Amino acid sequence: MKAPLTVAVLISGRGSNLKALIDGAESYKIASVISDNPEAAGLNFAREASIPCSVFPRADFPSRQAQKTAIFEALKREEPDLVALAGFMLILQEELVRHFQGRVINIHPSLLPKFQGLDTHTRVLQAGEKRHGCTVHFVDAGVDSGPMVAQASCECFEEDTPETLAARVLKLEHAIYPWTANMIALRQIGLEGSKVTYAPECIIEAKEKGFNLSC
Template identity: 45%
Template sequence: MRQSPLPGIVVLISGSGTNLQALIDAVADGRVHGEIRAVISNQPEVTGLDRARRAGIPAQVINHRDFSDRSGFDQALMAAIDRHQPELVVLAGFMRVLTPAFVEHYDGHLINIHPSLLPDFRGLHTHERALEAGVQQHGCSIHFVNTELDGGPVILQARVPVLIDDTPQTLAARVQQQEHRAYPQVVQWFCQGRLTLRNGQVWLDEQPLQAPLQLSGPAVLADTH
């Protein structure tokens, strides 16, 4: 297999792939100094696969329905990922709970984006739950993945106000805009060698993060709270 001087990335998807597209665009215009070597979906015929193919990126389906258990699927998925020898595995709307063996295999090299300000609203239906809870701020969180569902150390968050007339759809759209800004930033930090996970702690620029970084306007600010 050819070797690139750029850090290799494999992106896992289950659907439309809007965060995948944000990463494709960021690589194309030089905001991410990495190479997306493959896109793998557990769902056939999703829009994200078309996005990959249009960008000339190898796209593959490993349908979880073809396996009798979660472990068998994860083993096949690991084999497919490892053929591309990536430095980073990016979950971009990948709607499968991964086994501990998978998570441990990519420890420190596996990140996810979640549509809430973690630790609030782990799991599904985050926008509906945020509106029901009456919170004033909502957003997204990018985190290293560990064996706890949506519980890995958070790297970066982006916040949006919750408006009085918001619906789950309008709130989701506003959060998604921030996802498309935040995810390429974190991937770039990793590709630059600035972002690491050490003993369960996020480090950026050789400093441990005491709290998640916050995306604010064009800048990334440390949370001083």
């Protein structure tokens, strides 16, 4: 039997998407969790699942660059098959992105390319958008850029607040992120240059689940 795809998950905060990845692991194995924040609540999810954790607090390093380099070196030692960003607030080193080219994914709480950056739920409501959602994408040297893999969306209601909208989008994130990781592990999703590729079975399943793909 082929060994499952190994995944390193990078977190900075509550780790709800890490928990979803732990619970949804079918064809991949979370080999490690890395955080830049020693107080990240998500570390508890990893410990409860007996997943090795490494923490790189900013205070332990002379500079932000030194902190990022230490994280990169840790990942190089592990050499996971896939790196999943789950609420990781540091911008990755270009060297890390190059080393793991086509093997880093991120989930962002908007329907990219709209609303890159922070405070997406507030900005969506202020803009009067009718739909909102989340995007899983491969990571490149930009911020919230890189080839889009899959999106899930929900309706925006007139009575929505940023909090109510965020809660609905978070449920979508918890569904689409582990699904995407499993599809990558099964080689149902791939990356050729800057083009995301999908197996026919993946396209059918995405449609059944209401996910939108970039094909």
